[in-house]
Amino acid sequence: xxxxxxxxxxxxxxxxxxxxxxxxxxxxxxxxxxxxxxxxxxxxxxxxxxxxxxxxxxxxxxxxxxxxxxxxxxxxxxxxxxxxxxxxxxxxxxxxxxxxxxxxxxxxxxxxxxxxxxxxxxxxxxxxxxxxxxxxxxxxxxxxxxxxxxxxxxxxxxxxxxxxxxxxxxxxxxxxxxxxxxxxxxxxxxxxxxxxxxxxxxxxxxxxxxxxxxxxxxxxxxxxxxxxxxxxxxxxxxxxxxxxxxxxxxxxxxxxxxxxxxxxxxxxxxxxxxxxxxxxxxxxxxxxxxxxxxxxxxxxxxxxxxxxxxxxxxxxxxxxxxxxxxxxxxxxxxxxxxxxxxxxxxxxxxxxxxxxxxxxxxxxxxxxxxxxxxxxxxxxxxxxxxxxxxxxxxxxxxxxxxxxxxxxxxxxxxxxxxxxxxxxxxxxxxxxxxxxxxxxxxxxxxxxxxxxxxxxxxxxxxxxxxxxxxxxxxxxxxxxxxxxxxxxxxxxxxxxxxxxxxxxxxxxxxxxxxxxxxxxxxxxxxxxxxxxxxxxxxxxxxxxxxxxxxxxxxxxxxxxxxxxxxxxxxxxxxxxxxxxxxxxxxxxxxxxxxxxxxxxxxxxxxxxxxxxxxxxxxxxxxxxxxxxxxxxxxxxxxxxxxxxxxxxxxxxxxxxxxxxxxxxxxxxxxxxxxxxxxxxxxxxxxxxxxxxxxxxxxxxxxxxxxxxxxxxxxxxxxxxxxxxxxxxxxxxxxxxxxxxxxxxxxxxxxxxxxxxxxxxxxxxxxxxxxxxxxxxxxxxxxxxxxxxxxxxxxxxxxxxxxxxxx
Amino acid sequence: xxxxxxxxxxxxxxxxxxxxxxxxxxxxxxxxxxxxxxxxxxxxxxxxxxxxxxxxxxxxxxxxxxxxxxxxxxxxxxxxxxxxxxxxxxxxxxxxxxxxxxxxxxxxxxxxxxxxxxxxxxxxxxxxxxxxxxxxxxxxxxxxxxxxxxxxxxxxxxxxxxxxxx
Numbered sequence: 018x019x020x021x022x023x024x025x026x027x028x029x030x031x032x033x034x035x036x037x038x039x040x041x042x043x044x045x046x047x048x049x050x051x052x053x054x055x056x057x058x059x060x061x062x063x064x065x066x067x068x069x070x071x072x073x074x075x076x077x078x079x080x081x082x083x084x085x086x087x088x089x090x091x092x093x094x095x096x097x098x099x100x101x102x103x104x105x106x107x108x109x110x111x112x113x114x115x116x117x118x119x120x121x122x123x124x125x126x127x128x129x130x131x132x133x134x135x136x137x138x139x140x141x142x143x144x145x146x147x148x149x150x151x152x153x154x155x156x157x158x159x160x161x162x163x164x165x166x167x168x169x170x171x172x173x174x175x176x177x178x179x180x181x182x183x184x185x186x187x188x189x190x191x192x193x194x195x196x197x198x199x200x201x202x203x204x205x206x207x208x209x210x211x212x213x214x215x216x217x218x219x220x221x222x223x224x225x226x227x228x229x230x231x232x233x234x235x236x237x238x239x240x241x242x243x244x245x246x247x248x249x250x251x252x253x254x255x256x257x258x259x260x261x262x263x264x265x266x267x268x269x270x271x272x273x274x275x276x277x278x279x280x281x282x283x284x285x286x287x288x289x290x291x292x293x294x295x296x297x298x299x300x301x302x303x304x305x306x307x308x309x310x311x312x313x314x315x316x317x318x319x320x321x322x323x324x325x326x327x328x329x330x331x332x333x334x335x336x337x338x339x340x341x342x343x344x345x346x347x348x349x350x351x352x353x354x355x356x357x358x359x360x361x362x363x364x365x366x367x368x369x370x371x372x373x374x375x376x377x378x379x380x381x382x383x384x385x386x387x388x389x390x391x392x393x394x395x396x397x398x399x400x401x402x403x404x405x406x407x408x409x410x411x412x413x414x415x416x417x418x419x420x421x422x423x424x425x426x427x428x429x430x431x432x433x434x435x436x437x438x439x440x441x442x443x444x445x446x447x448x449x450x451x452x453x454x455x456x457x458x459x460x461x462x463x464x465x466x467x468x469x470x471x472x473x474x475x476x477x478x479x480x481x482x483x484x485x486x487x488x489x490x491x492x493x494x495x496x497x498x499x500x501x502x503x504x505x506x507x508x509x510x511x512x513x514x515x516x517x518x519x520x521x522x523x524x525x526x527x528x529x530x531x532x533x534x535x536x537x538x539x540x541x542x543x544x545x546x547x548x549x550x551x552x553x554x555x556x557x558x559x560x561x562x563x564x565x566x567x568x569x570x571x572x573x574x575x576x577x578x579x580x581x582x583x584x585x586x587x588x589x590x591x592x593x594x595x596x597x598x599x600x601x602x603x604x605x606x607x608x609x610x611x612x613x614x615x616x617x618x619x620x621x622x623x624x625x626x627x628x629x630x631x632x633x634x635x636x637x638x639x640x641x642x643x644x645x646x647x648x649x650x651x652x653x654x655x656x657x658x659x660x661x662x663x664x665x666x667x668x669x670x671x672x673x674x675x676x677x678x679x680x681x682x683x684x685x686x687x688x689x690x691x692x693x694x695x696x697x698x699x700x701x702x703x704x705x706x707x708x709x710x711x712x713x714x715x716x717x718x719x720x721x722x723x724x725x726x727x728x729x730x731x732x733x734x735x736x737x738x739x740x741x742x743x744x745x746x747x748x749x750x751x752x753x754x755x756x757x758x759x760x761x762x763x764x765x766x767x768x769x770x771x772x773x774x775x776x777x778x779x780x781x782x783x784x785x786x787x788x789x790x791x792x793x794x795x796x797x798x799x800x801x802x803x804x805x806x807x808x809x810x811x812x813x814x815x816x817x818x819x820x821x822x823x
Numbered sequence: 824x825x826x827x828x829x830x831x832x833x834x835x836x837x838x839x840x841x842x843x844x845x846x847x848x849x850x851x852x853x854x855x856x857x858x859x860x861x862x863x864x865x866x867x868x869x870x871x872x873x874x875x876x877x878x879x880x881x882x883x884x885x886x887x888x889x890x891x892x893x894x895x896x897x898x899x900x901x902x903x904x905x906x907x908x909x910x911x912x913x914x915x916x917x918x919x920x921x922x923x924x925x926x927x928x929x930x931x932x933x934x935x936x937x938x939x940x941x942x943x944x945x946x947x948x949x950x951x952x953x954x955x956x957x958x959x960x961x962x963x964x965x966x967x968x969x970x971x972x973x974x975x976x977x978x979x980x981x982x983x984x985x986x987x988x989x
Binding site: 057230 | 843845846850853854857858860861862864865866867869872899903918919921925926927928929930933952957958959962964965966967968969
């Protein structure tokens with residue numbers, strides 16, 4: 018060796034593999050405005066389509082007159098449900114087993130529902146056409162309050178379901194009832210409550226909100242009549258699923274459908290499902306023979322495509338007098354809007370809400386969820402969340418604080434007393450999950466030590482005394498959240514979408530010069546997959562990440578995958594990538610053995626190549642092996658170096674975290690200040706700490722928005738009153754708090770690289786931390802639970818209701 | 824609809840076009856000039872994805888008609904890189920500090936930060952936060968955008984960038 022021989026550290030660093038804060042390859046194009054988003058796609062002769070929408074939340078459509086619209090210069094067609102019926106597309110299936118109107122068929126069921134689709138030569142002319150379509154409505158009584166959905170005299174919303182007593186998920190109790198889903202042991206849970214020293218009961222609501230990525234939903238559909246092929250560019254988090262859905266409902270052979278998801282401007286669950294705009298643009302392209310673009314505007318996005326949450330959770334906890342939990346009972350009333358368009362794995366009508374026992378060792382629990390229809394937009398998507406996990410985490414984390422208050426115990430102490438212990442993993446929860454790994458006590462104690470939790474409680478006690486003496490008008494709250502996530506959907510034994518198992522996939526092809534391409538079934542919307550996927554491969558096979566190009570989103574070239582949502586990319590696609598890389602490595606080892614003239618068992622992998630055990634000078638780099646794969650493979654071996662892996666995960670992964678929010682609230686104005694927010698996340702093995710931190714910052718900011726004001730609200734007659742960024746809280750840099758991040762590492766035992774996923778953890782864990790801070794601040798004034806969102810006005814109202822403000 | 828002839832300078836080049844009186848400037852830039860780096864996020868002047876620089880001011884181009892920009896000097900994100908094609912201090916700062924994720928707000932954010940640093944070459948953190956408050960980001964939580972702008976300011980001012988401790 019001489020001075021020029023790189024050290025092991027230098028060789029490892031040159032790979033920029035796992036654990037490295039690799040700068041993102043995507044940023045080169047994004048910082049220069051050279052991304053390629055759907056609205057940047059322009060095809061020759063492309064037309065624009067846009068919707069006539071209903072001003073009514075519930076009305077009969079008596080007549081649609083498009084004669085004046087068709088006279089508008091540039092308007093080529095007006096598509097209605099009658100047009101769609103000729104191709105059997107007036108209704109479309111939803112992911113939740115329901116059906117949804119593509120265009121109003123006889124009735125409208127929510128404000129801004131799609132009524133007609135105007136196709137014109139540009140977007141301005143389409144808008145001119147919309148203004149000339151005359152729709153005659155007969156208003157019907159709206160159903161807005163989900164608690165009244167199953168009243169005997171409630172209006173009939175879904176006339177298509179009248180008389181159907183069995184829905185996609187079992188019996189229906191009322192025409193506005195969608196499903197009842199129950200899990201757990203009711204008898205044992207009821208018995209635990211009978212025996213309990215202490216119980217609490219609270220109706221905890223998680224309000225309706227919206228993922229609202231900065232880029233709205235959009236598509237360009239282009240039908241080639243000669244070839245009979247349909248190409249769709251779209252904002253799709255799951256492009257392969259979209260292709261299959263189109264094949265099933267439009268009866269076009271699947272190989273003649275090309276779905277391309279280019280760069281996507283954020284998704285957060287909004288871009289998982291199929292929307293009427295996609296169907297209408299495709300039909301319009303078939304009708305006109307030209308490409309048709311549909312771009313949703315922000316008001317349409319907020320009011321029509323896919324809300325999130327709207328869960329009303331009546332929560333009861335049973336405990337001993339010294340604070341050991343003995344039972345959990347939850348009933349959820351779930352407002353699904355006009356159609357059940359929840360984006361959950363097909364067998365899970367309430368997603369994975371049965372993770373509601375959280376981080377605690379509940380001996381028994383029982384859960385029942387009733388889904389109902391109302392005159393609101395359809396959806397129920399996982400807004401930066403794995404299928405209702407954020408609702409579950411909010412429910413249990415609020416409940417633990419309420420129980421602590423009743424027991425007069427510190428909420429941190431109550432949590433420490435009830436955590437699942439490190440030695441209990443793999444842990445079987447009362448509601449049926451097998452938690453893979455965790456060390457909750459260590460994470461919680463690290464949070465408490467780092468933040469100086471005890472001192473903060475002391476300060477709070479002094480502030481409360483000062484408040485009572487009239488020396489201050491500020492109240493201080495400490496919001497703890499200790500969440501357990503369930504992500505990485507999922508094992509084929511219990512997860513599918515429309516019958517397709519929720520695996521994911523990777524294909525790696527190494528070229529002769531030691532560079533290669535990896536194509537993956539996931540689809541980044543900002544998570545930085547082009548950067549991190551290459552890091553996994555770099556570490557696994559010893560080729561620099563810079564030499565691996567990652568490609569996603571084109572269904573013609575990428576292997577079939579179920580897409581990116583619910584923090585599933587790293588747990589599922591990330592595993593597929595590692596497994597494909599290991600196949601490459603296994604073949605590389607055989608080639609190296611042949612070239613080095615040893616048995617392959619005599620070789621060991623050493624950072625960036627194979628070395629003969631005991632003979633360190635006999636080494637063959639992966640780069641050289643790539644070359645050899647194309648010119649001198651062992652006799653009988655096929656040339657080339659490529660591999661495909663389809664990964665069916667054996668279990669979900671269970672990331673967790675300990676968060677603390679310190680908040681001060683001025684009772685006279687309701688104005689709050691987040692003094693400090695600390696987030697400790699354990700997502701198992703960390704692939705790129707820079708990107709993890711970025712994900713945590715972003716998720717916390719979304720959690721902050723939701724907890725402190727972001728809401729899709731309807732007035733009593735069914736008008737959406739939060740239809741733009743003026744009314745829908747979207748925090749800017751000024752309101753957004755400063756974030757402190759930290760971590761522990763508890764690898765997943767079943768994942769090839771031990772990674773668990775992180776994208777949505779901060780949203781799942783963040784919301785309860787903010788809400789618990791507000792509730793903790795007010796608790797000494799006599800409140801037990803104040804509903805979110807905690808905006809200034811509601812804080813002031815809470816202070817007033819509690820008698821703290823005259 | 825009758826069209827009006829407009830001329831303007833965009834990223835240093837003289838351009839012209841025929842526009843309807845109602846054509847929004849952002850559509851003229853994206854559709855006529857094919858400069859698609861400027862994005863549309865809300866069309867109601869809230870999100871700032873369409874921010875461009877007009878005659879030395881940050882402007883949301885979804886809320887200005889193309890005819891109003893007749894004769895003006897415009898810079899879009901496509902005009903932000905250094906003359907030799909390398910990333911500008913701001914573009915580099917956004918990459919180094921992980922100041923972007925999906926990239927959709929990034930063009931507007933960088934163009935806005937460019938003007939902010941012209942107005943105030945050494946802004947404090949609160950000044951940066953206030954200075955970009957017309958631009959919404961859904962991904963980053965802003966903290967790394969603040970660092971990206973601090974990184975760029977240091978580089979432009981020729982001083983060493985010191986990342987603030989958490």
